[in-house]
Amino acid sequence: MHRIEVDAEISLLEENRKFAGENREFLAKHGVVAFNLMGATGSGKTLLIERTADSLGDRLKIGAILGDVAGDDDYRRVTKHGVKAKMVNTGKECHLDAHLIHHAIEEFGDVDLLFMENVGNLVCPVDFDLGEDYRIVIVSVTEGDDVVRKHPEIFRLADAIIINKVSLAEAVGSDVETMVRDARRLNAKAPVIKMDLKTGEGFEEWLEWLMDTYERARKLKG
Amino acid sequence: MHRIEVDAEISLLEENRKFAGENREFLAKHGVVAFNLMGATGSGKTLLIERTADSLGDRLKIGAILGDVAGDDDYRRVTKHGVKAKMVNTGKECHLDAHLIHHAIEEFGDVDLLFMENVGNLVCPVDFDLGEDYRIVIVSVTEGDDVVRKHPEIFRLADAIIINKVSLAEAVGSDVETMVRDARRLNAKAPVIKMDLKTGEGFEEWLEWLMDTYERARKLKG
Numbered sequence: 001m002h003r004i005e006v007d008a009e010i011s012l013l014e015e016n017r018k019f020a021g022e023n024r025e026f027l028a029k030h031g032v033v034a035f036n037l038m039g040a041t042g043s044g045k046t047l048l049i050e051r052t053a054d055s056l057g058d059r060l061k062i063g064a065i066l067g068d069v070a071g072d073d074d075y076r077r078v079t080k081h082g083v084k085a086k087m088v089n090t091g092k093e094c095h096l097d098a099h100l101i102h103h104a105i106e107e108f109g110d111v112d113l114l115f116m117e118n119v120g121n122l123v124c125p126v127d128f129d130l131g132e133d134y135r136i137v138i139v140s141v142t143e144g145d146d147v148v149r150k151h152p153e154i155f156r157l158a159d160a161i162i163i164n165k166v167s168l169a170e171a172v173g174s175d176v177e178t179m180v181r182d183a184r185r186l187n188a189k190a191p192v193i194k195m196d197l198k199t200g201e202g203f204e205e206w207l208e209w210l211m212d213t214y215e216r217a218r219k220l221k222g
Numbered sequence: 223m224h225r226i227e228v229d230a231e232i233s234l235l236e237e238n239r240k241f242a243g244e245n246r247e248f249l250a251k252h253g254v255v256a257f258n259l260m261g262a263t264g265s266g267k268t269l270l271i272e273r274t275a276d277s278l279g280d281r282l283k284i285g286a287i288l289g290d291v292a293g294d295d296d297y298r299r300v301t302k303h304g305v306k307a308k309m310v311n312t313g314k315e316c317h318l319d320a321h322l323i324h325h326a327i328e329e330f331g332d333v334d335l336l337f338m339e340n341v342g343n344l345v346c347p348v349d350f351d352l353g354e355d356y357r358i359v360i361v362s363v364t365e366g367d368d369v370v371r372k373h374p375e376i377f378r379l380a381d382a383i384i385i386n387k388v389s390l391a392e393a394v395g396s397d398v399e400t401m402v403r404d405a406r407r408l409n410a411k412a413p414v415i416k417m418d419l420k421t422g423e424g425f426e427e428w429l430e431w432l433m434d435t436y437e438r439a440r441k442l443k444g
Contacts, residue, residue, distance in 0.1 A: 017408075028410060
């Protein structure tokens with residue numbers, strides 16, 4: 001029985017890889033730079049897209065494929081900020097996969113920058129390559145200051161790490177520096193951005209990383 | 223029985239993570255930027271270190287921890303090029319791990335740039351975080367032009383991909399563009415550098431990426 005489950009998982013990941021490769025080719029062909037945005041429910045993923053669109057919307061065309069188990073709340077939110085969006089409901093799955101993205105991606109050949117907002121948790125999305133260029137993990141201090149070390153893999157493989165709602169740290173008894181140190185132990189190449197989307201703290205640092213990374217990725221796509 | 227094996231693997235990776243975290247803290251404290259250099263035997267890992275030391279040795283102090291199952295051949299090679307080096311024999315293991323690096327790393331607090339040359343293969347090193355900043359994969363056209371897609375995970379997680387010995391491609395019947403395309407399908411953020419360490423092709427592009435990445439990492443270490 002166990003053997004059968006293992007085989008099924010391998011073929012699932014192989015199938016995923018095939019679609020991820022096709023997604024990546026599509027994005028390269030159209031010069032689109034894509035970010036897999038991961039984080040728990042309530043960590044600030046959607047608000048980050050909204051604020052980013054408010055800041056960059058007149059320079060770049062921004063798209064978002066929004067993954068959720070059910071509902072279209074996020075779709076209604078981001079479209080108000082000029083984001084071209086599509087909702088993808090995963091049904092029972094706790095992560096986006098490359099096949100779901102494959103169905104949606106064709107409509108996004110005209111954007112510059114595409115967010116793939118993953119389903120809200122720090123576990124399931126780790127193994128599924130979506131065809132993105134870069135991976136962003138956002139986490140809120142309200143999740144507890146041990147949340148980073150409890151989810152090592154997703155932080156290890158991130159290209160940028162955002163610690164959000166830092167102004168609430170004292171109120172919820174979380175030590176931000178513990179979270180930063182844990183992130184640094186797992187990953188030395190990703191910037192660890194202390195942010196508060198409500199107060200604006202850290203937002204300029206985020207935009208600087210995003211634009212710098214966007215330019216670098218565009219150059220690679222030729 | 224299977225359950226016991228799985229548990230043993232998890233605790234092995236947890237143990238590895240602890241040492242990787244300590245290695246990363248040591249490197250941050252001393253401002254050392256580290257590269258996990260992976261590739262099959264004969265792909266050109268050691269020669270890449272030698273040539274890089276020849277080019278950058280007067281600007282940067284370069285170190286190398288050299289992993290091999292047995293022997294000290296690589297040690298004798300790189301020290302001739304001014305590289306501060308230490309050999310690590312893994313015995314029966316087909317990869318470096320963070321604990322082996324932990325034993326060696328203390329001597330490298332005074333270098334600027336540290337290569338961790340992994341054991342020669344494209345499979346075992348994937349799962350073992352060494353505490354490095356960045357991961358480089360080098361592959362030779364003589365390994366066959368299907369070598370990239372046969373080892374998706376290591377290419378997916380690389381920060382730079384080098385395809386070496388391109389001047390031999392025709393002689394060995396490998397199509398370099400197939401290798402580039404396969405790499406691009408797995409990874410859009412890593413530069414894919416077509417190189418020939420004997421003729422010098424692609425070497426400037428490599429140095430440019432390395433110095434750019436080194437500067438970025440130094441800034442993150444503060």
